[in-house]
Amino acid sequence: MTRQCRLVVWTLGLAGLGAAAAQDVVLRHEDSDGCGAAEVVLENRLVRVDVLTGEPPPVPSQRWRDRLLRRPPPEARPRYGTRFVGPGWIGQVTFLPTGRRWFAETSGGRENWQGIPEEFDEAVRVLEITPGVWHCLKIGVGLCQGVDRCFRGSLKLIDPGVWETIEEDLGAGGRAVTFRQTVPARDGYGYRYEKRLILRPGESRLLVERTLTNIGEKPWDTTWYTHAFWGQDGRGGYDDRCWATVPLRGATVPGLGEAAIDTRICRIGKPPQAGYWGAVDGDILAGGWYACGTDDGAEVFLTALAETPAFYRMWTCPQTYSLEAFRLISLAPGAVDHWVETLACGAGLERLDAHDGNAGYQAVVSSDGAPGASAAVSLRVLPFREVAEGVLRLQFRGADGRQRREDHPIRAAGPAAAVEVPLASLSGVLPVHLEARLEVAGAASDALAMAEAARMVLAATAAVPAVRLPASGGGAGAVILGPYERRADDGWVPTPAAGFLSEYLAAAGFKPIFVRDRDGLPAEPAAATALVACVGLRALPATVWRQLEDHVRAGGGLVVCGPITPTAFEGTDLLPLREVSSSVRVGAAPRDCTREFLGAWSRRYQLEPLEEHPVLSGLPFLPTGRQDIGVLQILEPTPAGRAILRYQTPAGLQPAVSTPALVLAAYGAGRVAVLASPVDWGMPSNWCLWNRLGEYHRQFFQQLGLWAAESALPGGATAAGQ
Known part of the structure; x- marks a missing residue:
C-alpha cells in the first residue's frame, strides 16, 4: 500500500x-x-x-x-x-x-x-x-x-x-x-x-x-x-565560456616531494557528431568535489562529498x-x-582550486617564468555565506619542511563578494603546501558542511620552453579528409573523429572544412590551406596523392590518423611507414554505471612518450594521465620516421603492445605525422576523455596540428621543433 x-x-x-x-x-x-x-x-x-x-x-x-x-x-x-x-x-x-x-x-x-x-x-x-x-x-x-x-x-x-x-x-x-x-x-x-x-x-x-x-x-x-x-x-545549455573541473593527482612537484593537484578548467566542447563518455578512476582523484563555472561574471558552482568517489x-x-x-x-x-x-x-572565481565547505579558493601565482624569479602570490576567497567578521587560517609547509601559520581577517565578504588575500610572505619560498580554512562566527551548519582544510600545492609558473609552437593557426585553412556521406544540403556529414578534429582545430585558430577524401584538395579554398588531416586512410586516387605530396613539399602539414588501410600508401613515399601489419581491438566497454568502471583503464592501451617534444608539451601520461585507447595498429616506420610515442600495455591486458603510436617526419619543406589509432581512440567510439572532459585530448591534437602546419604559418618552423 x-x-x-x-x-x-x-x-x-x-x-x-x-x-x-x-x-x-x-x-x-x-x-x-x-x-x-x-x-x-x-x-x-x-x-x-x-x-x-x-x-x-x-x-x-x-x-x-x-x-x-x-x-x-x-x-x-x-x-x-x-x-x-x-x-x-x-x-x-x-x-x-x-x-x-x-x-x-x-x-x-x-x-x-x-x-x-x-x-x-x-x-x-x-x-x-x-x-x-x-x-x-x-x-x-x-x-x-x-x-x-x-x-x-x-x-x-x-x-x-x-x-x-x-x-x-x-x-x-x-x-x-x-x-x-x-x-x-x-x-x-x-x-x-x-x-x-x-x-x-x-x-x-x-x-x-x-x-x-x-x-x-x-x-x-x-x-x-x-x-x-x-x-x-543563461539559456539552459552550455557554450564555450562554460567549464568544469575535477581535482586530479598531478606529477610530483620538484623540491617539495608532493604531488601537484591538477584543477585545470576544462572547456565544455561540442564537437559535431561526437561527444565524450567514460570513466575517471578514483585512484587518480585528489578530492571528493568537482566544480562547474562560467566566464560570465566569474561564477562557480561547487558539488562536494566528504569522501573521494569510487569513480x-x-x-x-x-x-x-x-x-x-x-x-x-x-x-x-x-x-x-x-x-x-x-x-x-x-561569483568571483575564475576557477576553483580547493574548498573547505565554508568557502571556495583560487590560488593566483604569477611570475615571468625565469629560473629563480620571485612570484606574486595571492588567494581568492569565495565564502558560501555572508561574512561580517571572519578569520582565514593558513598553514604552509615549504621545501625545507618547516611549518608556518598565518591568520588573515575576512570582512564584508560573501557569495557575491569574493575577496583576494595577498600572501607576500610566499613570494620567494615556492613551492609550498598550503592549507586554508575560513572560520565564521555563528555559522550554524558548519559542523555538517565543513570538510577538511582546503589543500593546495603552489608552485612558480613553469619556465617558458626553449622551443614553442605557434600560438594559433592564424586563420589558415585546415582540410579534414574523410569517407563522408553527403547531407541533404549538399554538404558532408562528418564522422565523430572528424567532428573532434574540427572543433579542436577551430579552437587552435584554423578554419577547418570537411572534404571527401577521394575528391582531393579543393582548388580554391576559402583560406590558404596550411594543414590537411585524414581521419582514417583508405585507398586514394593517384591524383590525390600527388596533391598531398605537393602540399607538404611546399611547406604544408599532413596528419594521418587510423584506421589505415595497409595498402593505401603503396603508391607514395609521403608517409614515413614501411608497413601496417595488423590491428588490435579491445573488448566492449564496461556496463554503464556498474562497478565494471573500476579499473577500466587497465583494460585499454595507454601512451608512453619516448622523448620530449613540442607536440607533447604539458600533456600528462601514466600514471596521472590515461588515454584509454581501444583500437590501434602495428606500424613499422621508415628510417626517416621518428617515433615520439609508443603504446603501453597495462598488466594483464593481451596482447602486449609496445609499438610506435605517433611517428613524425619531414617531407620537403613540410611535416607529416601518423597516429596509429583513430582520433576518438576506437571502441567504443565515444570512450574518449583524457582526462576529464577531453581537455588533454584537445590539447594533443591542437599541438599536433600546429606542429605539422608550422612551416606554413607566420614565422615558419624552428629546427629544434622538427
Missing part, C-alpha cells in the same frame, strides 16, 4: 527568535515545473532551490479474475519513471544576485531532462519469479520487476512503498525538508531512504543529508550517484553535460549509510 504524508516540525531555538523576516529562509509550495502539482521551493536572498516532490501514484487495483488467473498486476507508474529517485529531485538552483540558473530545464514523455536527479543504479535482486525475471529493489523507486540484471530499461514498478515529506523550521531562520521512503522487507529485502535538504539564511550553500538503512534480513549492494544536467550558459562517469551531448561521482554501497542487515553533499554557488 502506498501512503504520502507531510509532517511539519518546529524546532525553534532562542537564536531564531530575533531573526528578521527578510533574513529567513522561505519554504513554500508552487508549481515550479509546470506539472500541475505544487513543488517545494526553498529560498533565501542568495539562492532559490526548486525541489520536485514526485508524489507517486496509488498502486492500481487488480480485478479478481486477473488474480485468480495469476496475471501480473497492473504497473504503478511513478511520475518520473523507474530510473531516478522522484521525491526530492532538485529541479533548479538559481543564484539570485546574478539570476544565474545552473541546470538544464527540458522534459519529454516520462523523462525529465532537468536539474539534479539521483539514482541508485545497481538494482538489488530479491527473487527470481520465472527464469530470467526478477523482483528487485530499485532504491528510491521501490519494489520492481525486471529482467536479468534488472537494468533500468527493463523495470516495472510493483510497490513504491511509503513516502513521507517532513518540513522543519531549524531555528535562526533556517528551513529543511526531508523526503523519506520506506519499502518494508519482503523475502528478506527492505530499506528506508531519507533525503534531507537544508538551507539557512545568508548562505548560498545547500546541504543534502542522505541516510540509507537496510531494514531487511539479508545484505545487499548498490551504487549511488547524482546525474546533474548542467546548463549554466566518475563523465559525458557530454549537445544539450547538456554531466560529471557523476559514484559511491559504492554495501549494507549488512540493520546497517546504516549516511553521507552529506554540499552544493554551493557564488
